[in-house]
Amino acid sequence: MPELEMAPIRVMLVDDSVVARSIFSRVLGQHRDIEIVCEAADGDAALAQLNCNDVDIILLDIEMPKRSGLDALPDILVRSNGARILVVSAFAEENGSAALNALSLGACDTLAKPGKSGFSGKFSEILIDKVVRLGRSRRNTKHGDAIAVAKLAVEYQSLSRPECIAIGASTGGIPPIYEIIRNLVPALDCPIFITQHLPDAFMSFFARQLGGLTERTVSVATAGEVVKKNHIYIAPGDAHLTCRRGKDRIIIDRLDQYSHSRYCPSVDAMFASLAGIYGAGCMGMIFSGMGNDGAAGASDIFAAGGTTLVQDVESSVVWGMPGAVAKAGCASAILSPAQMTELLGRIAKSR
Template identity: 40%
Template sequence: MVVDDSLIIRTVLARIIGQQPDLEVVSKSSSAELALKELAKIEVDVILLDLEMPGMGGLDALPKILTSAPKAQVLVVSSLTEDGAEHTLQALSMGAADTLAKPRAGEFGADYNNRLVEKIRALGHSQSRGNDRSESAGTPNIKPRRENLAKEKPEVLAIGASTGGIHAMCAMLAKLPRQFDLPILVTQHLPGSFMQVFAKQLELAASRTAVVAENGMIIQPRTVYIAPGGGHLTVEKRGSNLVVKIIDGKAPSGCMPSVDPMLESLAAATAGKAIAVILSGMGRDGAIGAEKLGRTGGTILAQDQDSSAVWGMPRAVAEQGLASAILPPADLALAIMSTAGAAAWK
């Protein structure tokens, strides 16, 4: 389903999708109100939703859309302006699965078309094939690695996420008590223009200071450090302090920012005294870093399939036998507190 008040955008998006033999546009709606009426009559796997429309608007309609089509995934098609970032991130925290920039004149090309189709396929498969990862429902035949639990008090909590991860992350962080004092490092696949707004969002969800990480920052307790859009968040040990080091270069996953460099740096800087949580997302970003962190004694936790928008990144660490627990977001918070020990949240 394509929901946009612009006839041109609806037509172009529908044409791109219609050229794929495995995808079908079952409905095009010019308003949220019309989309809700359509959803009462048809089933859809993926909804492309514009947020700024006359009438109800996509943001106000989103809760109703998610209720009307609980099995569908919502892909927000939005501008990359500051206002667009704020509205888009609000939608992602409310349950939309992913975002893609609304193209301007001259921006419809092979690269944009491929990214659009890739996102639709991933989100659609998450419904038709057991969250894009299994023919069966539920987390398929993967046993948590119970012995991979922290032997020493962790110094850092690190979170990696992509598609569908913001909603999960906010839910998980909201369950951590205010007294939880471990610093939190976050790598979320987002454009750089979104990061300052994302920091404000996490600050509210986590009830603690959240900043976009910069080179040389000393890692402090009860603070969230977010990877900038144009660099990988890593840390290094300087004396008794952990210090932010932003690096560039291509990561194995091809993502910018990437979860792997963050976790690899924690393996070295903390000698494995860290907890890593891998949340919903496409691909395998985080699997390489999680393996290195786990090998040095770190604890790896993964979001379960049923609660993930796309069970790619969590599945990658789970299938390698790296995850100590595979749980929905609220239960991941409990696992974090249990692993960190009472000293970390009194």
């Protein structure tokens, strides 16, 4: 669809600061593939703008008068016709819980707003890169992958109860992770390992939020821990979550470098490690995310006789990571998070 590729990425700016909106407009406006189509000073004004403007990307501040970005975010998502939301706020760095709340509500990414003297240079480059990548991913997911799903889905009859569940995700992956963990039946008590691409500073907030959704013990993984049932282990943001087999137990490891992946933490590193330990008992799950992290690791799970479930294109914010696994022929099934929840419930009843 050449006309879609040539059309500029349409952006709405939502920030109560006229100065900030002016700077964002100037920074983004210099890129030939970006068009600023409207602005708003608060959440309610943003909703009004969405009544008459179709946009691809929404830059959203968190702290605003009248109606904050967090309060308006769910309504903005409903009215935005699939636009990607990038939270650009000082709170994205100063208040990790607020930034994580935005991601859990459906924002795609966050970026810390610098001080008045720091809007040029590296910040501008990062902002442009995030807007372009999110804008292009929206169009690829919306228009380019729907036909591929029917061709790539692998037929499966029944799955046995896993000995471990390994979850990998990035952009747009937090809401489906929360849905899966919130709805896990107690009978499925195997250890769960999660690699979610997030800054290291966010990981403790992520663990705390996830822990509030389940009776299971949730923690950021620490090297030397003994793996236990009914525990959920989250990869730290600055290292890879792996495991090793001890004499009569499985032990958490921290891998500081993994040459086979450019991502840190890496889903590939976690999948490869767990496939080697649990073999056919390893179940991988890949949720929304840019890039291809998890594809090589899913191949390792497949080779070990395990299974990998991937999120479907319709429910994914970005079908990069799930699509890479599917296109490699390593997806045991392509499902929505709700379908995965139902499948896990059925598996838990099997013997």
